[in-house]
Amino acid sequence: MMVCEFKPGLEGIPAAESSISNVDGQNGILEYRGIRIEDLASQSTFLETAYLLIWGELPKKEELAEFEHEVLYHRRIKYRIRDMMKCFPESGHPMDALQASAAALGLFYSRRDLHNPIYIRDAVVRLLATIPTMVAAFQLMRKGNDPVRPRDDLDYAANFLYMLSEEEPDPLAARIIDVCLILHAEHTMNASTFSARVTASTLTDPYAVVASAVGTLGGTLHGGANEEVIQMLEDIGSMENVRPYVENCLATKAKIMGFGHRVYKVKDPRATILQNLAEQLFAKFGHDKYYDIAQELELIVEEKLGHKGIYPNVDFYSGLVYKKLGIPTDLFTPVFAIARVAGWLAHWKEQLAENRIFRPTQVYNGRQHLPYTPIDQR
Numbered sequence: 372m373m374v375c376e377f378k379p380g381l382e383g384i385p386a387a388e389s390s391i392s393n394v395d396g397q398n399g400i401l402e403y404r405g406i407r408i409e410d411l412a413s414q415s416t417f418l419e420t421a422y423l424l425i426w427g428e429l430p431k432k433e434e435l436a437e438f439e440h441e442v443l444y445h446r447r448i449k450y451r452i453r454d455m456m457k458c459f460p461e462s463g464h465p466m467d468a469l470q471a472s473a474a475a476l477g478l479f480y481s482r483r484d485l486h487n488p489i490y491i492r493d494a495v496v497r498l499l500a501t502i503p504t505m506v507a508a509f510q511l512m513r514k515g516n517d518p519v520r521p522r523d524d525l526d527y528a529a530n531f532l533y534m535l536s537e538e539e540p541d542p543l544a545a546r547i548i549d550v551c552l553i554l555h556a557e558h559t560m561n562a563s564t565f566s567a568r569v570t571a572s573t574l575t576d577p578y579a580v581v582a583s584a585v586g587t588l589g590g591t592l593h594g595g596a597n598e599e600v601i602q603m604l605e606d607i608g609s610m611e612n613v614r615p616y617v618e619n620c621l622a623t624k625a626k627i628m629g630f631g632h633r634v635y636k637v638k639d640p641r642a643t644i645l646q647n648l649a650e651q652l653f654a655k656f657g658h659d660k661y662y663d664i665a666q667e668l669e670l671i672v673e674e675k676l677g678h679k680g681i682y683p684n685v686d687f688y689s690g691l692v693y694k695k696l697g698i699p700t701d702l703f704t705p706v707f708a709i710a711r712v713a714g715w716l717a718h719w720k721e722q723l724a725e726n727r728i729f730r731p732t733q734v735y736n737g738r739q740h741l742p743y744t745p746i747d748q749r
């Protein structure tokens with residue numbers, strides 16, 4: 372057997388061949404199935420982008436209409452899942468609630484009929500349709516309210532905002548959340564996608580695949596940086612404090628949240644799009660002093676760290692956008708999950724098409740050949 376060098380975190384080791392998305396980190400380019408993220412953000416919708424990621428091609432008009440109709444039709448969750456969610460502690464983290472709820476779908480729908488295209492399509496539709504409903508239901512239930520029924524006259528993003536706030540959202544707010552979902556739908560091989568592919572490779576059901584990926588996304592090293600950006604901007608508090616804050620971080624070697632990326636060595640293209648959305652939001656719904664602080668921070672970090680390729684990443688402006696849309700901070704990562712379900716399902720399908728169960732090896736560094744010591748002699 373070929374012996375490979377051990378790389379902690381499998382850094383730089385390809386885990387799959389994939390044709391779903393591609394990043395050119397030197398030039399700040401992200402493409403889904405070969406299409407630039409800027410074009411999708413300005414011209415597509417989240418459901419159309421999900422279709423593109425999962426089936427590999429942009430849908431024709433009738434195909435998109437049928438897909439949207441199916442997703443719309445499956446938005447409601449079974450009352451037994453709702454009742455189960457009612458038993459969740461209101462102090463629990465919404466990502467944990469989402470992981471448990473996604474896994475529970477498998478109790479109702481799991482047949483593991485993985486060779487049947489109808490089963491695959493049903494699972495894709497059901498997961499895309501119900502994950503937002505479950506996120507919103509937990510949000511209302513933890514406040515002591517009953518969840519609201521999805522509204523069939525609202526599109527995917529508008530309906531999600533409606534289910535969260537019980538108010539019909541402004542069309543700009545709905546369009547902006549839809550674009551945020553497009554931006555977070557897929558991002559090559561990363562921890563949660565790898566987790567999804569490993570789970571998929573055992574030929575379990577897609578609900579278990581998504582539940583395992585949600586569990587992986589929930590960690591602070593993966594999905595949670597935008598929450599920390601908001602905390603950091605609040606800690607900085609004023610424009611005068613930005614430069615001293617950056618200098619203190621550099622002196623103490625602390626990371627400045629929302630900056631830097633393993634792959635991008637220029638500004639993340641998603642950060643540029645999000646900044647533009649933030650500006651539209653503030654122009655319509657009122658200025659936010661934290662946006663001024665964020666812009667000043669970007670300038671100073673570029674001055675100090677630009678030579679190391681440290682620029683804003685996707686998390687830098689997304690928190691400001693979500694906050695302005697009234698989304699509670701601990702729902703930022705569940706919103707990320709709603710979007711990333713599209714990418715996970717695309718990788719699930721791709722994994723099934725050329726499946727080989729993941730079975731890496733290890734470098735054993737423990738003791739060997741010890742005698743068993745009876746308990747009274749230890």
Ligand code: ACO
Nearest residue numbers: 593596625626627628629630631632633679681684685686
């Ligand atoms: N603030 C200050 N310095 C930084 C930052 C930052 N945010 N990011 C990197 N650097 C510095 C490092 O200290 C290091 O300096 P050195 O060469 O003097 O030691 C150099 O830049 C290279 O940094 P690495 O940590 O090796 O870069 P890596 O590619 O491993 O890290 C990471 C990328 C983890 C994202 C890092 O930039 C970071 O922790 N950023 C802050 C957290 C964050 O925003 N995470 C969200 C990432 S996007 C996402 O996951 C969806």
